[in-house]
Amino acid sequence: MSDTATPSVIERFETKLCDEHAICETRKERQGVYSVPIAKLVPLLRDFISNDNARLATITGIDVRDGTELLYHLCFDDHKYVATLKVLVPRTVDAMESITPWLPGAEFIEREIHDLLGIDFTGHPRMERLILSDDWPEGVYPLRRGFKKEDAQP
Amino acid sequence: MAVGKMVFALILGSIGTLVLGFLAKWVDRKVTARVQWRVGPPWYQPAVDCIKLMGKETVMPAVAQGTGFLITPLVGMAGACVAVTMLWVMNLELGVGFVGDAIVVMYMFAIPALTTILGAAASGNPHASLGASREMKLLLSYELPLTIALLVAIIHTGGSFRIGQIVGAQQEGSMVFMSISGVLAFLVALLCVQAKLGLIPFDMAEAECEIMAGVYTEYSGPPLAVIFMTRFMLLAALPIFLITIFLGGVQLTGWPVLASLIKFVIILVLITLIRNTNPRLRIDQSLRFFWYMLTPVALLALGLALIGRQYGVGWL
Amino acid sequence: MRSVSKGVNGKRTLIPVGPFHPLQEEPEFFQLWVEGETVVDMDLRISYNHRGIEELSTRKTFDQVPYLVERVCGICSSTHPLAYIRAVETICGCEVPPRAKYQRTMVTELERIHSHLLWVGLAGHFLGYNTVFMWAWKYREPIMEILEKITGNRCAYANAKIGGVRRDIPNELFDDIVRAVDSCWGPTEMLTNAVLDDPVLHARLVDVATLTHEDAIRYCVTGPTARASGVPIDVRRDDPYDAFDLVDWDVITFPEGDVMAKAKVRLLETFEAIKIVKQAVRDCPNGETDAGVEEVPPGEAIGHVEAPRGETFHYVRSDGGRCPVRHKIRAPSYVNVPSFRASCIGQHVADVTIAMAAVDPCYSCTERMAVTKDSKTGNELMDAKELQELSVQRTRWFEKQLGIEPFDKRWGPKLQELLA
Numbered sequence: 001m002s003d004t005a006t007p008s009v010i011e012r013f014e015t016k017l018c019d020e021h022a023i024c025e026t027r028k029e030r031q032g033v034y035s036v037p038i039a040k041l042v043p044l045l046r047d048f049i050s051n052d053n054a055r056l057a058t059i060t061g062i063d064v065r066d067g068t069e070l071l072y073h074l075c076f077d078d079h080k081y082v083a084t085l086k087v088l089v090p091r092t093v094d095a096m097e098s099i100t101p102w103l104p105g106a107e108f109i110e111r112e113i114h115d116l117l118g119i120d121f122t123g124h125p126r127m128e129r130l131i132l133s134d135d136w137p138e139g140v141y142p143l144r145r146g147f148k149k150e151d152a153q154p
Numbered sequence: 155m156a157v158g159k160m161v162f163a164l165i166l167g168s169i170g171t172l173v174l175g176f177l178a179k180w181v182d183r184k185v186t187a188r189v190q191w192r193v194g195p196p197w198y199q200p201a202v203d204c205i206k207l208m209g210k211e212t213v214m215p216a217v218a219q220g221t222g223f224l225i226t227p228l229v230g231m232a233g234a235c236v237a238v239t240m241l242w243v244m245n246l247e248l249g250v251g252f253v254g255d256a257i258v259v260m261y262m263f264a265i266p267a268l269t270t271i272l273g274a275a276a277s278g279n280p281h282a283s284l285g286a287s288r289e290m291k292l293l294l295s296y297e298l299p300l301t302i303a304l305l306v307a308i309i310h311t312g313g314s315f316r317i318g319q320i321v322g323a324q325q326e327g328s329m330v331f332m333s334i335s336g337v338l339a340f341l342v343a344l345l346c347v348q349a350k351l352g353l354i355p356f357d358m359a360e361a362e363c364e365i366m367a368g369v370y371t372e373y374s375g376p377p378l379a380v381i382f383m384t385r386f387m388l389l390a391a392l393p394i395f396l397i398t399i400f401l402g403g404v405q406l407t408g409w410p411v412l413a414s415l416i417k418f419v420i421i422l423v424l425i426t427l428i429r430n431t432n433p434r435l436r437i438d439q440s441l442r443f444f445w446y447m448l449t450p451v452a453l454l455a456l457g458l459a460l461i462g463r464q465y466g467v468g469w470l
Numbered sequence: 471m472r473s474v475s476k477g478v479n480g481k482r483t484l485i486p487v488g489p490f491h492p493l494q495e496e497p498e499f500f501q502l503w504v505e506g507e508t509v510v511d512m513d514l515r516i517s518y519n520h521r522g523i524e525e526l527s528t529r530k531t532f533d534q535v536p537y538l539v540e541r542v543c544g545i546c547s548s549t550h551p552l553a554y555i556r557a558v559e560t561i562c563g564c565e566v567p568p569r570a571k572y573q574r575t576m577v578t579e580l581e582r583i584h585s586h587l588l589w590v591g592l593a594g595h596f597l598g599y600n601t602v603f604m605w606a607w608k609y610r611e612p613i614m615e616i617l618e619k620i621t622g623n624r625c626a627y628a629n630a631k632i633g634g635v636r637r638d639i640p641n642e643l644f645d646d647i648v649r650a651v652d653s654c655w656g657p658t659e660m661l662t663n664a665v666l667d668d669p670v671l672h673a674r675l676v677d678v679a680t681l682t683h684e685d686a687i688r689y690c691v692t693g694p695t696a697r698a699s700g701v702p703i704d705v706r707r708d709d710p711y712d713a714f715d716l717v718d719w720d721v722i723t724f725p726e727g728d729v730m731a732k733a734k735v736r737l738l739e740t741f742e743a744i745k746i747v748k749q750a751v752r753d754c755p756n757g758e759t760d761a762g763v764e765e766v767p768p769g770e771a772i773g774h775v776e777a778p779r780g781e782t783f784h785y786v787r788s789d790g791g792r793c794p795v796r797h798k799i800r801a802p803s804y805v806n807v808p809s810f811r812a813s814c815i816g817q818h819v820a821d822v823t824i825a826m827a828a829v830d831p832c833y834s835c836t837e838r839m840a841v842t843k844d845s846k847t848g849n850e851l852m853d854a855k856e857l858q859e860l861s862v863q864r865t866r867w868f869e870k871q872l873g874i875e876p877f878d879k880r881w882g883p884k885l886q887e888l889l890a
Contacts, residue, residue, distance in 0.1 A: 026770065028560055028771065029560075055690055056690050057772075057774065058783055058800035058805070060798035062787065062795075071798075073783065073785065075703075075774070082774070084772060104812070105809075106690070107808060108804060109800075109805075131520060132517070142525070143525065186600075190600065190601050190603075190604035191608055280484060280486070283483070284485060284504075284819065287506075287507075357598060358820065361598065363823055364819060364820050365819070430600070432670050433597035433671055434599075435670065436673075436818055438507075
């Protein structure tokens with residue numbers, strides 16, 4: 001790997017993130033994972049996407065012990081850097097503010113996570129089935145850990 | 155003509171054209187295949203396609219208007235049969251025919267398109283209805299330049315609407331094609347024939363990748379075979395129509411047989427090449443093409459022909 | 471069972487494009503609401519063929535996953551493993567030997583050439599221009615053949631592994647690679663000229679289904695779709711991997727955003743890909759091809775590469791065990807296809823079909839479980855064992871047909887050796 005990401009830019013991102021009580025979990029040459037408090041995530045995303053020319057690559061959902069982790073992958077194409085912002089959605093909540101109203105590219109990504117992991121994105125214009133078929137039983141999410149094939153019988 | 159002779163001519167003309175149509179379709183497919191570096195089918199392929207379809211089940215869509223859906227292909231085929239029979243008879247026996255038979259032939263050639271529209275509308279399929287609306291617009295767009303092109307030939311051959319006289323005048327004098335206005339009119343008519351045959355770039359009524367098979371989406375089994383055979387007949391008949399009007403007619407005796415055959419094959423290959431070297435136009439674009447480009451060209455040819463006739467200049 | 475969203479008023483007609491439609495070889499369902507010939511609203515249903523690859527991947531060992539993910543898509547079958555491998559290599563922090571880097575570059579770029587030519591052919595077919603379809607696919611064949619020669623397969627190459635490449639491409643084959651890409655240059659030039667000059671193609675492609683620069687950013691599109699709308703992003707340059715920062719090439723961008731611009735981007739990119747392959751062959755050093763990665767430490771990382779259709783994005787999390795804990799795959803079409811809402815509404819039906827094809831949608835990108843069940847009893851008809859049995863039978867049949875020695879005879883002793 002020849003050139004690394006522009007350091008000053010990363011410093012700026014990190015200052016911005018630290019101001020919002022984000023914790024840097026891992027930092028590699030050209031990518032980093034930051035844990036962000038759930039309330040701060042959407043304003044931060046909006047700031048990065050509209051001011052820093054960041055591009056949302058995708059959102060990864062992971063079913064962990066206490067809830068669901070959502071990882072927002074942001075590509076800073078101009079600075080050769082990929083930042084992953086991580087939030088934990090507690091099992092008791094299972095909902096997250098949708099970013100689709102101002103970023104239409106996230107529509108399908110959020111619908112997929114809704115289908116597979118059961119996170120409800122509040123404010124999403126059409127939170128309908130996308131991946132699962134219409135006769136799939138309610139409340140059964142195939143990417144959750146407790147999922148059994150038998151549960152999926154319509 | 156006696157009724158018996160007419161029936162005989164109808165059967166013979168239709169079957170003859172159908173056989174010629176199978177061969178014409180094969181030429182079309184073979185040339186297409188060679189252009190695309192493929193091998194292409196054997197000569198009997200179009201015929202066995204139809205025979206196979208005849209043995210297949212006819213699937214009726216639940217929402218279709220049964221009678222209209224099934225009868226229209228037959229009516230279309232009947233129209234094509236009458237048109238080709240008239241064409242053959244008037245080519246081979248110049249004396250028969252009646253005043254204005256060229257107009258009747260034009261009408262008969264429009265019947266397959268009209269029945270296609272009705273059949274598609276009766277099938278109740280959204281793709282077919284979209285195809286039907288396109289077919290209708292297409293019919294409206296090419297009929298005008300085609301009629302004007304026909305008028306050019308009529309002016310050249312003495313102003314009679316009788317096919318027999320159009321052919322006769324050309325065989326005695328020179329072909330309509332041997333003049334500037336004749337060439338222009340022939341080219342306009344060729345493109346109109348391309349649209350009449352529903353071939354690329356004017357196949358938007360059955361645009362495969364857009365609306366599946368368009369007007370023919372719901373057809374299957376024998377009705378589809380009838381549609382195919384009608385189209386094969388038209389593929390043979392419309393080049394003959396062009397030869398009749400612009401290239402001195404078809405003769406089946408002596409050396410002129412060979413000349414007629416060469417003319418036929420050249421027009422057929424020309425149509426095939428046009429369809430293989432162009433993408434499909436959009437319906438509004440083809441409408442604009444026929445009305446704003448071909449119609450003025452046809453009118454120019456008409457003007458030239460009138461001037462030539464007025465001042466006795468043959469080459470105009 | 472799939473529901474169809476309801477039309478707003480009675481004047482609209484639903485034109486279904488899919489789940490089975492000649493426009494697409496794969497099952498997905500575009501619902502076009504039309505008034506006359508104009509599309510007024512669109513919706514999309516996917517996943518008729520969901521394969522659950524992300525879940526399957528967490529049951530394979532780190533070394534087996536590339537074999538699985540290259541089956542996400544046959545056309546992008548070198549980029550999916552590569553994106554995964556980049557992620558795992560970042561977790562391990564290993565350095566790939568230069569020879570392996572150059573060889574990976576060759577395979578991905580050869581893949582890009584054949585993929586772009588495939589698209590040109592398909593785009594021609596969608597416009598009813600079947601001659602272009604047949605010609606483009608004919609010219610693509612030498613590339614497929616050379617790929618078979620150097621990797622052993624026309625697609626699903628299995629050439630990359632964590633820390634290097636699985637099989638070295640011998641230096642003797644380098645000349646063949648150059649010959650194959652050279653044979654592609656002329657035809658691609660001819661196709662480019664044909665597209666640029668043909669007035670009828672211009673009428674069908676220029677100013678059709680324009681995706682504006684702003685919409686391209688709002689819909690987060692990637693790859694040629696973004697570059698044709700004037701968004702100059704290319705992972706090969708923005709986050710260089712393998713040998714892409716060591717060879718000389720250009721990112722092709724056009725500002726128009728219409729279908730024509732997408733065609734131009736792909737055609738000109740084919741030339742760049744040919745240039746890259748030739749440089750990679752020229753510069754490829756001798757030496758090791760494998761860094762010898764033994765185990766994957768705990769950690770998480772992303773890996774992304776530029777597939778022919780855009781950015782392929784993988785996320786891998788490891789807990790230090792044998793298998794990934796989570797493996798997220800985001801294929802380029804998943805972000806490119808939804809942009810139809812910005813580009814296609816208000817267009818003619820005829821234009822929408824070519825516009826949908828213009829993002830080069832790869833439905834296997836968006837579909838990642840298929841189980842065949844008897845509709846009466848509900849029993850599964852085919853399991854993995856039966857399928858393997860069938861494929862073994864097929865191989866035997868081919869061997870017999872072609873008069874080749876059976877697989878066991880050819881490779882048996884070598885396998886024994888390797889296992890020992």
